[in-house]
Amino acid sequence: MAKKILIVDDEPDIRNTVKTVLEKNGYKVVTAANGDDGFDKWKKEKPNLVLMDIMMPGTPVREIVPKMTGAKIAYISVVRTSEAEKEDLMKSKNIVDFIQKPFDINELLKRVKKLVG
C-alpha cells in the first residue's frame, strides 16, 4: 500500500512542487496551508509522515506539534537556526528530521524514502 505524506506549508509553490514529485514517486499526498488545517488533516488522513513548515500564519507550529501524538514530523524551515537550536527542536519524539529551505527536491525525496520507505 502506498505511503501517505502530509505536506503542511503556507507556500503554494512548495506544496505543489513537493506534491508532484512525491506522487510521481508513488506516494499518496495530502496538503494543508497552515498548522490548524495540518492538524485537522493529520487526524483525518493519518499520514505516515508529515512535512511541516516551521513557520506559518495562524497558530504557531510549536503549539500544534505537541498535540500530534505519535506523528512522524520532518520540519521544513526557512528560518536559519544555530546547531543547538536545531538539536533542541528535534528533541521532541515526533520530530524525525530538519530540512532547511531552500532544499534540493531530490535530496528531499531521498530523505522521505529514508524515513518512510
Added chain:
Amino acid sequence: MDIKKELSKNQTILLLMPSTEYNKIILDNIKKLSPKNIVYITLNKTSDSLKELFKKNKVKIENIVFIDAISKTIKNVPDQAEGVYYVSSPAALTEIALVIDKFLRHEFDYLVFDSLTNLLVYTEKAPVAKFVASLVNKVKQSKTNAVFYALSVKEQEALIKESGMFVDKVVEIK
C-alpha cells in the same frame, strides 16, 4: 564595496545584493563594522545562529546587540536576554519599530537591518514601505548610520524602488 566608507558618506544606505552573495556579504560587512557598537535587526536568522556564524568567522560580538524578530516564532524565549531583544514576529512592524526607536536613542554607531526582503514575506508592500520610511526618518534624526539589506529580486522591485527614495544612497552589488 566598502561598507564603512559608504556609511561614512551616507547616513542611510539600501544595499541590494544577489541571493548567491548574501551570506558572504553579511559576514564581510559585520567584520568591517564590528569593532563599533552595532544594533543588528534580524528577521530570518535567529540571533543564536548569527552569533554562531560570527564566532565561527572570528567576528567579535561583544559590541553587537540583536533585535531578533524570528526566534519567538519557533521557540519559547523571554522578551530579553543578554545582548538580545526578542520581538514577537517579523510581521510585528510596530513592535519592531518601538524597539529600534529605543536603541536609536542610545547612539549606536551602526544599525544593520537584515532584511527588507524578509519583511515582505510576512507583510504586504504598503505597510512595509511606510515602516521603512518611518524608520529611515528616525535614523536620520539620530547619530546612527544604517544599512538596509535587500535581495535583488524582481518580485520586490516596487518596494526596492520606494525604499530607495527614502535612503541617502542605494548600492547594488551585482
